[in-house]
Amino acid sequence: MARVKLSGAEIVVEELKDEGVEVAFGIPGGVLLDLYDILYEEKEIRHILMRHEQCAAHAADGYARVLGKTGVCIATSGPGATNLVTGLANANIDSSPVVALTGQVPTSAIGSDAFQEASTFTITMPITKHNFLVKRTEDLPKVIHNAFYIANSGRKGVVLIDLPKDVLAGVARVDLHPTWTFAGYKPNIKPNQVQTKKTAVVLANAERPLILAGGGVISADATEELRHLAEFLGAGVVTTLMGKGTIPEGHPFCLGMAGMHGHIYANRAINECDALLAVGIRFSDRTTGWQLDQFAPDATLIHVDIDAAEINKNLQVDIPIVGDVKLALSDIIKWLEKKKRTEGNSKSVWVQRIREMHSACEDCIKDVRSAGSSISDRLIKEISEILDDDAIVTTEVGQCQMFAAHYYMTKNPRTFISSGGLGTMGFGFPAAIGAKVAAPDKKVVDIAGDGSFLMTCQDLATCVENDIPVVVCIFDNRYLGMVRQWQELFFDKKYSHTGLGITPDFVKLAEAFGCYGERVEKPEELKDALNNAFESGKPAVIDMVVGKEDKVLPMIPPGGGIIGMIGTEKCKHV
């Protein structure tokens, strides 16, 4: 492309368009005036003005998780950038591709404690995959191109670009759309053939093969391959929280989420399997529990991940495979098909047992549910039934999240969006905004806690002003419920600073913003309320009254293992 003379702000916008950016979530400020001046006239990029930068980052994150396409957020220097931090850390730890643009004081003022100066570059270094502080206007094309390339390749993540005022205002002659990249960045890793072949042999010979699928499967768009492999092998599939949607929950081989608040039969299957293929996961303690001798003790452990640094980080494995999950699964399938399965029958006992566990344990823990969570689980089941398969559910953090993870039947990838690694209260609602912008034709519901929602609810204004009709369903227990649950179980019911009192009235709060609001006192009222909300065409808040002391069970107690979860005492099958 020919050399052109442009201002920094113009270069930024041109490069964003070249990267295919259609939406940006942001809030302007003094040092960003030049950029916003260009955005004012820009037709190809829809800028959505948020009401808090944290929400801008979460919205970009939600958008990215729904589309697989890099989300973009913008914030001004100093407080704008520091407000982004939580959202960026959240996206990065969940490997969600986001590019953040931040304003910065002019290069000449950097280090002088100028007005609204904060060292965004150093602050965000540990919570991004990479970041840039641009010192010269002419560097912008290279930096922006690389930011998008890095964010959405290899193990995806957040890239931040810090843009000093004079770099945006300055003019330079540049070649747009460069192709240069870092010599040391080689993200496209082909899985080792010896390892995938070995895996195929182990899986084919296993009597009780199990697949543990994580967010990496969704990120690599490898859900088809995963399902094919499971069906071909007759392997059960369990998922992590991030892996919800890798296989339809309800598929006969799917045992749902495993781990701390997982299903007993999912955890049991991990304990009993003789070959465990862990794909796109990082063995977080929320998945493995803390008694690692209970975690697949008899199994040959195979770990597939794009990030070599995840191999043997939390758990020692027998067969490591570093590489693209989609390629790795395809290769394993290829080897298996070559081998022609002859020993298929040997797995029928295991498949039978998986099915049995699936349905039987459901009954065994009914008691647990009615003791601990009579209403909350019913509400999620209602939501699960009312919503169509391609609707998108986001969650806040706490009991609400774990009820959703446990009982919401996710059917498709990229339709269950939750803060996995960071556990950020306030994530679900702005993520829903991003999701709705990404998929305007889909229904988007945030399963919220009353505590979480108050952390980011000001962006109801964004929804109203920009016609983004998401529905927030609040589990109204007037508690920081998850913390309260721990206090109940492990701290003698001393509810230290977890009660939320009686304010606000969430219906009135919704109405104050011009949203639809309705209160639901009984689970059977939810269906009508949800339909009313969708029909209103407005952003909506449904205040669902739940048992104040509902508990989300079963659970692995702190320090415990995947066997012997609290609440599974009556299960006859474990």
Added chain:
Amino acid sequence: MQTRIISLLVEDHPGVLTRMSGMFTMRGINITSLTVSPCEKEGLSRMTVAIDGSESELEKVRKQLSNLIEVVKVVDLKDEEAIIRDLCLLKVHAKDSGARSEVMQLAESYGARIVDATLDSVTLELTEEPERISRFVELMKHFGVKQLFRSGVTAIGGGGGGGSEK
């Protein structure tokens, strides 16, 4: 536990050193020394990281370093093959002529250079393998060390090769 040395080629960008040391802190990795220097390639710098740790810890460091976008190459320098050097500057008390001549004699036997001297002190320079320097410093403590500076290790692969690339 033994000292392991990793040699890196990194992009010569502002902030790379912060990024490295930040990564070590964040991952809970203790490093014994980290040095930076220009290298034969334009636009790149060489970093030498010394770590006390097991093979598995070393593996972790290697992988985390490779994940940094600005790291171009990670080379593991095996002790046996690598030529490892540390530079030490130390100022030793030498009040009387007896002490002074003893210090000078020992310095000579270790190959240390006398770079400065006053009536009551001698300043020595020694470039050597880290362990030999440590031994020399221990000896000098006998006379009283006023000040000690060590540069941290730098290393190069022995023979014609460049060390094993990871």
